[in-house]
Amino acid sequence: MTQSMGFDVAHLLAGTLLVLSFVLLYQARITAVLNVFALQAIVLSLSVAWQSLIQNAPHLLVTAGIAFLVKGIFIPAALHRIVRRLGIHREIEQVISAGPTMLTGLGLVALSILLVMPTGGNVSVLVREDLAFALAVILLGLLMMITRRNAVTQIVGFMSLENGLVLAATGAKGMPLVVEFSTAFSILIAFIVFGIFIFRIRERFDTVDVSALDQFRGERGDRV
Amino acid sequence: MALAFDLIAQAIQMLLVLAIAPLVLGVTRKVKARLLRRIGPPLWQPYIDLWKLLHKEAVLAHNASWLYRAAPYLIFATTWVGAALVPTYAANLMFSWSADLIAIVALLATGRFALALAGMDVGTAFGGIGSSREVMISSLAEPAMLLVVFTVALIAGTTQLSSIATTFVNASIGLRVSLGLALFAFVFVAIAENARIPIDNPATHLELTMVHEAMVLEYSGRHLAMIEAAAAVKLVLYFSLLACLFLPFGMATTEKDLGALAIGIGTYLAKIFVLAAVLPLGETAVAKMRVFRYPIFLGGAFAASALAVFLLFVSRGF
Numbered sequence: 122m123t124q125s126m127g128f129d130v131a132h133l134l135a136g137t138l139l140v141l142s143f144v145l146l147y148q149a150r151i152t153a154v155l156n157v158f159a160l161q162a163i164v165l166s167l168s169v170a171w172q173s174l175i176q177n178a179p180h181l182l183v184t185a186g187i188a189f190l191v192k193g194i195f196i197p198a199a200l201h202r203i204v205r206r207l208g209i210h211r212e213i214e215q216v217i218s219a220g221p222t223m224l225t226g227l228g229l230v231a232l233s234i235l236l237v238m239p240t241g242g243n244v245s246v247l248v249r250e251d252l253a254f255a256l257a258v259i260l261l262g263l264l265m266m267i268t269r270r271n272a273v274t275q276i277v278g279f280m281s282l283e284n285g286l287v288l289a290a291t292g293a294k295g296m297p298l299v300v301e302f303s304t305a306f307s308i309l310i311a312f313i314v315f316g317i318f319i320f321r322i323r324e325r326f327d328t329v330d331v332s333a334l335d336q337f338r339g340e341r342g343d344r345v
Numbered sequence: 346m347a348l349a350f351d352l353i354a355q356a357i358q359m360l361l362v363l364a365i366a367p368l369v370l371g372v373t374r375k376v377k378a379r380l381l382r383r384i385g386p387p388l389w390q391p392y393i394d395l396w397k398l399l400h401k402e403a404v405l406a407h408n409a410s411w412l413y414r415a416a417p418y419l420i421f422a423t424t425w426v427g428a429a430l431v432p433t434y435a436a437n438l439m440f441s442w443s444a445d446l447i448a449i450v451a452l453l454a455t456g457r458f459a460l461a462l463a464g465m466d467v468g469t470a471f472g473g474i475g476s477s478r479e480v481m482i483s484s485l486a487e488p489a490m491l492l493v494v495f496t497v498a499l500i501a502g503t504t505q506l507s508s509i510a511t512t513f514v515n516a517s518i519g520l521r522v523s524l525g526l527a528l529f530a531f532v533f534v535a536i537a538e539n540a541r542i543p544i545d546n547p548a549t550h551l552e553l554t555m556v557h558e559a560m561v562l563e564y565s566g567r568h569l570a571m572i573e574a575a576a577a578v579k580l581v582l583y584f585s586l587l588a589c590l591f592l593p594f595g596m597a598t599t600e601k602d603l604g605a606l607a608i609g610i611g612t613y614l615a616k617i618f619v620l621a622a623v624l625p626l627g628e629t630a631v632a633k634m635r636v637f638r639y640p641i642f643l644g645g646a647f648a649a650s651a652l653a654v655f656l657l658f659v660s661r662g663f
Contacts, residue, residue, distance in 0.1 A: 128660075129521075136522035136656050143648060219641045223648045230655050238659075250659050 127175040128247055134168035135254040138288060139230070142261040145281055146226050149213050151273060155200050158277045162192035165284050172291045181291055184301045188287060191305055196280060196312055203316060204273055207323060212271075222268050229260040251292025258285030272322055272329040276315045283308055354601065355439040359429040362585065365614070366428075366577035367391035369584065369621045377625035391577060395570050403566030406467045416463035417564065417571035423456035424575040428582035432510050432589050434609035435597040441507035446494045449506075449586070450487070453538070456575065457483050464560030471552065475559025478636065482544065482556065485643035486537045489530050492650035496527040497590055499657045510589050511598045523660075526653035528591050533646035535583040539576075542628040543642060547576075554633060581617065588616040 141161040148154050166189035173181030204210045233256035237249055262282025269275050286304065319329055326333040371388040378385025405413070430444035430452075457479065464476035494504060500521065501509040537544045540557035549555050561572050589596070595612025597605040634642060 132656075132660055133522045136526075139656075140522070140526065140649075140652065143652065147645065147648075220644045223644055227648060227651050227655075230652065234655060234659055246660070253659050 130171055131168065131175065131247055132250065134164060134171060135251055135288065137164050138168060138284065139254050139257055139261075142258050142281060143223070143226060145277065146222055146261060146265050146268070147219060151204055151212055151271070152201070152210050154274055154277055155197050155204065158281060159193055159197035161281060161284055162188055162197070165287060166193060168288065169291045184287065184291060187301065187305045191309065192280065192284070199312070199316070200273060200276070203319060207273075207319070207329060209271070209273070209329065222264070226261055226264055229264060230257040233257040233260060248292050252289055255285045255289030255292060258282070258288060261285075270330050270332050272315075272319050272331050275331065276312070276319075279311070280308070350601075351439040354435060354606070358433055358435070358438055359425075361433060361610075362428040362578060362581050363425060365617065366574065366581045367395060369581050369617060370577045372618055372621040373580075373625055376622045377628060380625060380629045391573075395574055398570035398573065399567050401566045403568050406563060409467055413463050413466040414568070416459045416466075417568040417575075419459045420456045421571040421575040421578075423452045423459075424578045424582065427452040428578050428585065430506070431582060431585045432507050432596065433585050434613040435601060435606060436507040436510040436514075437598065438507070442505070444506040446498065446504045446506055446509075447491075449582075450490055450494065453579070453582075454483065454487065460560055460572075467563050469563060471559045471562050475556055475562075478556045479560060482537050482639060482643070485640055486534045486646070489643060489646040489650050490534045492647065492654055493527045493531045493534065496523055496650060496653040496657060499654065500524065506589060510593045510596055513590070513593045514596055514598050523653040523656045524591065526649045526656070528587075530646040530650035530653070531587060531590070533643065533649075535587065537639070537643055539580050539583060541624065543631050543634045544639060546633055584617050584620045585613075587620065588613065592616055
């Protein structure tokens with residue numbers, strides 16, 4: 122296996138991850154968002170597995186396995202169930218004007234590339250690239266949380282942000298396994314909390330549209 | 346002798362795109378009709394239509410200016426020149442030095458400009474709405490197209506189509522997520538530019554949805570024949586461009602003996618007709634879009650091509 126082959130495949134997988142972040146940003150149907158999220162997690166696990174191969178770091182395979190099982194299968198399946206039980210699986214969420222959102226997303230990608238690229242000369246291109254992509258995925262996850270109004274898709278934004286964190290951590294050599302386990306479990310705990318929270322919002326307001334919460338914010342109390 | 350050979354090769358290229366254009370349109374229509382469980386017109390129907398139109402009287406509106414009469418020829422000329430410049434079966438032909446990607450985009454834009462002006466010339470409401478929509482679509486599609494051009498040019502190091510094709514055929518460029526994104530964006534742009542289904546329906550005469558047809562509604566006779574031929578050639582141009590940039594295998598690049606040229610023509614025709622059969626598959630699978638959704642559709646193409654450029658910058662490290 123040549124050096125360039127290793128680089129190309131890593132580039133391809135990380136690039137696919139970024140593209141899927143854009144698809145998440147763009148997609149309006151809730152079930153499709155969940156499927157894309159599952160796909161992103163699977164691509165992430167492939168990317169991590171590839172990293173473990175080219176870095177000779179077998180413990181990364183555990184990370185890949187966790188990403189695949191928890192975020193590729195378990196969380197999307199659970200979210201599908203929640204969405205079905207809430208009866209919003211056919212809902213089409215109006216994404217706040219897709220055009221400006223995409224442009225902002227492109228701007229964020231450019232920003233993260235500009236931020237990461239000038240860092241140190243002794244870092245390999247692959248690591249720099251992974252860091253740039255990871256930062257972009259994190260920022261796009263944040264953007265998705267801002268632009269969405271539905272609590273479920275906001276959770277997906279948060280989870281895809283965490284995908285970016287894992288990508289950054291595996292790109293840099295030698296992330297301890299303990300860190301990976303603790304992030305995975307904190308994500309799970311966060312997911313359970315979110316799940317309970319969604320049902321509480323629904324019980325209270327008969328909707329999972331978080332803009333219903335706005336009228337309880339003090340500074341905007343006059344707006345309905 | 347070599348000069349004569351070069352001239353013949355270039356002439357074959359120019360005539361080939363013109364000769365197969367109606368047939369490609371015929372294949373597309375036939376496949377689409379079969380997918381809709383209709384029998385459909387015969388494959389050579391577009392040739393017969395053009396022949397009929399060329400022999401009919403051209404009716405002009407009273408207030409039509411010279412622009413209205415000149416536009417069809419201008420549209421046809423720019424499109425044909427563009428199609429003749431794209432390397433089809435062989436790269437590095439006689440006029441290949443002028444086959445610059447940006448020049449081809451500019452040629453197509455000139456044709457579109459003439460068509461939009463002609464649509465407004467007579468002053469009917471349909472022509473005006475068609476022109477305004479066409480200009481909107483092209484203003485959205487052109488940035489995406491230029492970013493696709495930049496992506497390809499960054500990889501190959503040149504915007505000249507022959508050199509790009511030669512590079513892609515001969516050098517190994519590895520797995521490139523950028524090229525995949527560029528292909529995706531290019532397909533979106535090609536659909537929009539050729540007035541194919543999610544954007545425009547080439548078979549409709551329903552007022553609310555037509556774009557291309559609205560602009561040419563007033564044309565008849567030989568003028569209409571020119572415009573129809575230009576539309577067919579444009580489709581072939583985009584197919585050839587796709588084949589040249591993304592599937593350049595089989596093209597004769599350096600050695601130009603008869604065998605290589607024959608292989609080039611064979612693979613080129615195969616590629617074009619496969620694409621002509623794939624297009625209606627996509628068209629029957631999706632529904633026509635609302636006009637106000639065009640920016641989202643083409644914005645997706647723009648985002649993909651911009652992302653392709655960014656990814657290239659990352660992998661090169663400036």
